Amino acid sequence: MTVLALLLAxxxxxxxxxxxxxxxxxxxxxxxxxxxxxxxxxxxxxxGAGPLPQADALARLAALLQRIRDRNGRPAVMTLGVVLEVPDGARIAASRFTEYHALTLADERFETVRAAMQAGIAAGVFAPQLHGQCHYWPATLLAAAQKDIAVRDWLAAPEPAATETLPSALQSRWVDASDLPSRTLPDASIEQAVVAETAAYRAVFGRLPQVAVATTFIWSDAVETAWAQSGIDVVITPGRRATCRDAAGQPGCVDASMLSGERSRAGQTYLVRDVYFEPTLGHAPQRLADGLKMRARQGRACLAETHRFNFLQAADASLATLEAGLNAALATCPNVRFITPLELARAIEKRDPAWIENRLRHRLTVWCVRLDEVPRFRRMARLSGLVLPLAWLGRAA
Ligand SMILES: [Zn+2]
Structure with a gap:
């Protein structure tokens, strides 16, 4: 008996x-x-500011999203990460690349793009959020243009430019990547920029942004602080925060990881976006359904990342894949809900019982599913036999 007790202990x-x-x-x-x-x-x-065919792409997306409804009759929601300016190529070239000039989304030439966004917002299918005044840091681009002819040509383009064609490191707004590894920007410059871009956002959309997503997912504490001061209280993340471009130009200097519902130092609610759905990269419709199913098991929302280039470069095929993906997701999880990131964040902050599970046994089941993603834990649990009580807990509900 004592031996058994000892073993158990x-x-x-x-x-x-x-x-x-x-x-x-x-x-x-x-x-x-x-x-x-x-x-x-x-x-x-x-x-946002950029190629004019966006207007048509947005109109087609809005029509598509309205055809897809959840059980409550609510149409599918797509966020629009908004960029508020592109370079004014003619004026920059005239200055021999010594001055930066911008074409803003408020410019009359983007009227059709703005109208398409507003129509989708009014229909409840688009939720705009701040991506950045521009998809780069202007001074960085001018510096890069001094030594890179491709950047110079891109800056001088007469038509509103597509930032997707810039070298990836230069698409990061919140670092100076004119030389690699990148350098941090002065806090005061970041603060100034955020004040200006939230005001520019309000000029177009009639209200300050509340949700932000950093370009190329590179940002910092200083950016979050500036965002908070301008009223942004929800931050979209990939689950980790990279704060620099390394010597190879890749995102680096990761200084934080986060789960949905965790708070930033500045008090914002983080949401995690970690499913990738880019039809032109070959992602099939089922990817959306699989991503949703997995996150539903984990008690999490499925935030699926996609980009406008899909709907500009291969519009017909990408729209068809998105529609098939949404229908596959509905077939896989018939009780799926479509809401905006802001609504999701508010439900989490308030622990709204309509959205947030309180029943202990359900929470235990979900917790056990989540443990699978903790590196090395599952292996240690197996080796130690801990997997047995966990499996029992996981089945309990
Ligand atoms: Zn982007």
Missing amino acids: MVLLLWAGVLLAFAGPLVARWREPVLRHPVLIIESDDW
């Missing part, structure tokens, strides 16, 4: 040790809110 101690070793990520996944319904949001970046 040793096993319990071992399990406690494993749980303690992974306490951080385990507790974070327990505290992360569990959604009561599957949620799908299409997150689409780069819209």
Whole structure:
């Protein structure tokens, strides 16, 4: 009997040790809110100042989204990550690349693009959010143009430019990537820029932005602080924060990781966008359904990232793939809900019982599913036998 008791005590101690070793990520996944319904949001970046065919693409997207409805009759929602200016090529070339001049989204030549955005917003299918005044840092581009003829040509283009064709490192707004590795920008410059771009956003959309998504997902504490001062209280993330471009031009200097519902130092609510759906890169419709199904099991929303280039470069095929993907998602999770990131963030902040699961057994089941993603934990749980009580917990609901 004493031997058995001793063995039992040793096993319990071992399990406690494993749980303690992974306490951080385990507790974070327990505290992360569990959604009561599957949620799908299409997150689409780069819209705004830029090529004029966007107007037609946006109109077709709005029509498509209105055809797809959840059980409550609400149409599918697509966020528009908005860019508020592109270079004024003629004026920049006239200055011999010593001065930067911009064409803003408020310019009359973008009237059709603005109208298409507004029509989709009025129809409840577009939710605009701040992507940035521009998809670059202007001084960085001018510096890069001094040594890179391709950047100079891009800057001088007579038609509103597509930022997708810039070298990737230069598409990051919140670092100086004119030389690699990138350098941080002065806090005061960031603050000034955010004040200006939130005002520019309000001039077009009639209200300040509340949700922001950094270009190329590179941003910093200083950016979040500036965003907070301008009223942005929801930040879209890929689950980690890269703060620089490394020597190879890749996102680096990751200084934080986050789960949906966690707060930034400046007090914003983070949301995680971690499903990638780019039809022109060969992503099939089923990817959207699979992403939604997995996140529903994890009690999380499925925020699916896509970009305007899909709908400009191969509009017919990309629209067909998106529609098929949304229909596949509906077939896989018939009780899916379409809401905006802002509504999702508010539901999480308020712990709204209509959206957030409170029942202990359901939360335990979801927690066990989430543990699968913790590196090395699943292996340690198997080796130690901890997997047995966890499996029991996971089945309990
Ligand atoms: Zn972008």
